[in-house]
């Protein structure tokens with residue numbers, strides 16, 4: 001296998017993981033979650049989003065969360081922003097990194113952000129301009145890179161076009177999201193290879209959801225094709241409110257266990273992450289979705 005010696009993990013649990021929770025998660029719990037994740041070694045923790053509270057009520061407390069986390073030097077705490085209004089809130093909250101998000105299908109883009117793909121890019125222009133003025137980094141996300149829950153299969157060429165647009169606009173990295181977790185390794189490789197013709201592989205990240213249990217296989221497949229940044233969520237939390245039926249992100253514990261087994265460095269402590277997963281699952285009143293988290297929990301209890 002042709003694998004890297006080290007990879008970078010972006011923990012998206014506090015944002016992607018919690019955005020779909022029906023009951024409000026207290027600010028204290030979110031803050032403790034983020035602080036535990038960075039204490040476990042994560043150098044990038046997506047901490048919330050400045051979106052409309054009418055669309056995603058769970059993220060309405062992002063300003064309070066950002067005010068209270070212990071910001072560790074060298075750690076980035078990106079937040080999602082869909083437009084200038086979100087960007088203004090991110091600046092106000094002292095964020096150093098934001099992420100803009102669009103989709104590879106018109107239908108999903110409209111359901112998620114009430115605009116066409118082209119309009120989403122029009123909204124990003126002032127965000128990027130403000131980011132440059134304030135010295136903030138901007139990450140770009142594309143959702144539904146394999147298929148859309150409303151309009152079906154997505155062509156890799158479409159994902160490649162959009163990735164290049166985001167990259168040329170000033171995103172330092174483009175995260176490719178299989179939002180509904182339907183991808184299989186060959187499809188993910190074909191998509192990544194198409195994108196890599198337009199954007200350097202080292203500027204790409206893979207964001208897999210585990211709906212069909214394929215996310216580890218997909219990570220391994222695209223890692224062999226030169227992708228070295230992976231979005232994960234502690235305990236396998238998450239889902240997008242506008243992608244009904246999609247399950248959580250690939251579990252951080254599962255990815256770490258696989259990477260440890262392959263001898264690939266990532267900088268995050270498995271035990272500390274598993275403990276963090278138990279903390280947030282207890283707060284949410286549910287079992288972790290991550291298989292490794294379940295196995296470690298059973299071992300602890302034995």
Ligand code: HMG
Nearest residue numbers: 050051052055082085086112113114141143144177179240
């Ligand atoms: P809209 O209704 O078209 O917005 O929503 P608008 O510009 O017409 O404004 C309507 C109201 O929203 C106004 O308030 C604005 O002030 C307010 P009102 O006058 O009615 O009281 N508003 C805002 N409030 C707070 N923050 C803002 C903001 N902007 C406008 N930034 C909008 C358009 C984009 C705002 C809305 O559709 C939205 O917030 N969507 C967010 C959806 C979302 O967060 N989805 C989940 C994240 S994406 C994801 O999970 C996928 C990913 O993980 C990758 C993957 O898995 O594929 C990233």
Ligand code: MG
Nearest residue numbers: 016177179240
């Ligand atoms: Mg996601």
